[in-house]
Amino acid sequence: MAMSPLTSRFNGVRDGFGVAVLLGGVLLLYYLVPLVALFVAEPPAQVIDRLGDADVGRAAGVSLGAAGVTAGVSLLLGVPLAYALARSQRAWKRVVTALVVVPLVFPPIVSGMLLLTLFNPNSLIGGVAAAGGVPLTRSFVAVVLAQTFVASPFVVITAKAAFEGVPRAYEYASRSLGKSRWATFWRVTIPLAWPGILAGVTLAFARAIGEFGATIMMAYYPRTLPVQIWVAFTTLGLDAAFPVALLLAAISIAALVVLNTIGANPWTQ
Amino acid sequence: MLTLDGVTVAYPAFQLGPIDLTVGREVLAVLGPSGCGKTTLLAAIAGITPPDAGHLYWAGAPLDAVPVEARRAALVFQESAVFPHMTARANIAYAAAGADQVERMADLLEIADVLDQPADTLSGGERRRVEVARALAAAPRVLLLDEPTTGLDAPIKRRLRDQLRTVLTGFDIPVLYVTHDQREAAAVADRIAVMEDGTIHQVAPPTTLFNAPATPFVASFTGNDNVFPARVLPPDPHPRVAWNGHVVRVANHDFAPGTDVWLCVRPEQVSVLADGDPARPNVLPAALQHSVYEGGTYTLTLEVGADGASSRLEARMLPPALRRLNRPPPASVHIRLDAAAVHLMPRIDAASPSER
Missing domain, CATH: 3.40.50.300 (P-loop containing nucleotide triphosphate hydrolases)
Incomplete structure (x- = not known):
């Protein structure tokens, strides 16, 4: 049977689409199966029992606390930098943006080594801080330092894109109405860029809470959840590490849900 | 201020x-x-x-x-x-x-x-x-x-x-x-x-x-493309210019006789007559080439000139006036220019606006 050119063309597209679905499906399964395994591998009773462990509780506290502080620090320091980058026309913009991306592509363990070199008690900065009663390694501060290095670029990059999405006309209109740059920034620019900034902060939080490589170099103690998983795995084996992994995975997924909720409703007041 | x-x-x-x-x-x-x-x-x-x-x-x-x-x-x-x-x-x-x-x-x-x-x-x-x-x-x-x-x-x-x-x-x-x-x-x-x-x-x-x-x-930007080169003549005592072999009375101006100027007249200031007396001032023979309905008004294109020099002129007419004119193009007609509506502009460069 002769087909019209239009029909055969559509069939061609559909054939191609089938291949794409097949290839993509393999990858999707590869994402999904471990996730399901994570939640069914252990009997619930054993999970609950293990989660009642004081070490796990402490680690969860450190992880949530440090990731929270990291998210806050990233917001405080990252947003002004993002704004400056978004509004600058200068040549240094590209160089600085590249610098911001470096921690994202750096191997975390190498980042940890560099930070350790900089902040260990025998270093200049680390020594002064330790003498002042704030050790920069093996401390809560050390965890935050490691996480901020690795996670804060998410805030800068995402917030920069959000600021770039706010037309300058809004800012000029506001200022032409007699509002200062400062008032304009808070009342016009920040509200319009806020969904993007919040997405960046959520990403940074998720990255921070999963941070392992840089953190274990800077602070074996106090233990974060990823370090606790590592310790449980190396000392007691995979089964012992599983419940903690489940907890960490649940927190990460919660962060993802928050992210999607923000994304769905960008313009609400 | x-x-x-x-x-x-x-x-x-x-x-x-x-x-x-x-x-x-x-x-x-x-x-x-x-x-x-x-x-x-x-x-x-x-x-x-x-x-x-x-x-x-x-x-x-x-x-x-x-x-x-x-x-x-x-x-x-x-x-x-x-x-x-x-x-x-x-x-x-x-x-x-x-x-x-x-x-x-x-x-x-x-x-x-x-x-x-x-x-x-x-x-x-x-x-x-x-x-x-x-x-x-x-x-x-x-x-x-x-x-x-x-x-x-x-x-x-x-x-x-x-x-x-x-x-x-x-x-x-x-x-x-x-x-x-x-x-x-x-x-x-x-x-x-x-x-x-x-x-x-x-x-x-x-x-x-x-x-x-x-x-x-x-x-041109105010909707007037009727801009043509002309030369100022000595007043008789009306201010006058030579345009395409015709003598046209124009509005008062400060140009000296002999000056090259641009003559301009808005399309809605051009009267198109079925029969005119060319002996009367500012009544010129013209060839009506075509008319285009532009929603509400008609724009008429006319060729005006003598002695081998001619210009394409636009006139704007309301539908009743065009019906009264009753000259389907192409046709020979006359135009009448109100002297007060014929304005002169300095001509510095030689190019006409339509050639720009």
């Missing part, structure tokens, strides 16, 4: 100015094609784009060092800068001194019923009115409107234009109203400044601008 003294903004591929301009308590339309520097002019006045040369003054005091927020030159953007994360009311309140002022502005611009809508649900026309209300609520010293009716459908556009005319008259402040629409400029403005390639050709009240353009560009 706002004064611009040699204001120049230089870009790699474009230069605005030098612009010398004084704007009093009036609506000044800035008319010109896109890319002529209209928006750059507003940006320079608002303080967004600092001039590379020249100075701005408000009531004699220099504005050069005054930042955007202290100039009190409220700007209404072409692409609409109503804050999308606020309601219409919050937008106006953002600039207003008090809640009663919000109500007053809303009444004035007839947006009271949409005040509590989120800005991103407003129609194009409502958004423009909210933005104008917000700008006026800031009690500006100068109002800058950048193509406030662009992108609106014709009826809404006309209504907004008339509304703006009424509202702006009541505010008694200098208003710069940027547009590329000559009819809109004539309808809203006390004076019109015509711009091309970053410079101002002429600043004049609408009737002057339309009837006595200073340059062929102004004539």
Whole structure:
């Protein structure tokens, strides 16, 4: 049977689409199966029992606390930098943006080594801080330092894109109405860029809470959840590490849900 | 009073100015094609784009060092800068001194019923009115409107234009109203400044601008392509020119006999006669070539000339007049030019505007 050119063309597209679905499906399964395994591998009773462990509780506290502080620090320091980058026309913009991306592509363990070199008690900065009663390694501060290095670029990059999405006309209109740059920034620019900034902060939080490589170099103690998983795995084996992994995975997924909720409703007041 | 003294903004591929301009308590339309520097002019006045040369003054005091927020030159953007994360009311309140002022502005611009809508649900026309209300609520010293009716459908556009005319008259402040629409400029403005390639050709009240353009560009941009080379003759005692082998009486002018000039006459000032007496002044034989219906009026194309020189002239006619003329093209007719409507312009370059 002769087909019209239009029909055969559509069939061609559909054939191609089938291949794409097949290839993509393999990858999707590869994402999904471990996730399901994570939640069914252990009997619930054993999970609950293990989660009642004081070490796990402490680690969860450190992880949530440090990731929270990291998210806050990233917001405080990252947003002004993002704004400056978004509004600058200068040549240094590209160089600085590249610098911001470096921690994202750096191997975390190498980042940890560099930070350790900089902040260990025998270093200049680390020594002064330790003498002042704030050790920069093996401390809560050390965890935050490691996480901020690795996670804060998410805030800068995402917030920069959000600021770039706010037309300058809004800012000029506001200022032409007699509002200062400062008032304009808070009342016009920040509200319009806020969904993007919040997405960046959520990403940074998720990255921070999963941070392992840089953190274990800077602070074996106090233990974060990823370090606790590592310790449980190396000392007691995979089964012992599983419940903690489940907890960490649940927190990460919660962060993802928050992210999607923000994304769905960008313009609400 | 706002004064611009040699204001120049230089870009790699474009230069605005030098612009010398004084704007009093009036609506000044800035008319010109896109890319002529209209928006750059507003940006320079608002303080967004600092001039590379020249100075701005408000009531004699220099504005050069005054930042955007202290100039009190409220700007209404072409692409609409109503804050999308606020309601219409919050937008106006953002600039207003008090809640009663919000109500007053809303009444004035007839947006009271949409005040509590989120800005991103407003129609194009409502958004423009909210933005104008917000700008006026800031009690500006100068109002800058950048193509406030662009992108609106014709009826809404006309209504907004008339509304703006009424509202702006009541505010008694200098208003710069940027547009590329000559009819809109004539309808809203006390004076019109015509711009091309970053410079101002002429600043004049609408009737002057339309009837006595200073340059062929102004004539063309105000809808008059009847611009032809002519030479001034000694008066008899009527002022006269030689045009295409004819002698034509013209409006009073300052040109010396023998000067090469541009002759121009608006299409609606050209009378087309079925039978005319060429012995009478300003009645010339013409060949009616075709007529085009342009919605409401007809535009007639006529060939006028003698002794081998001829020009293509446009005339505009209402349908009843065309019916009375009763000469389906092509046909031989006469035209009559009212001497007071025939305007002369200096001819510096040799190229006619149609060849530009």
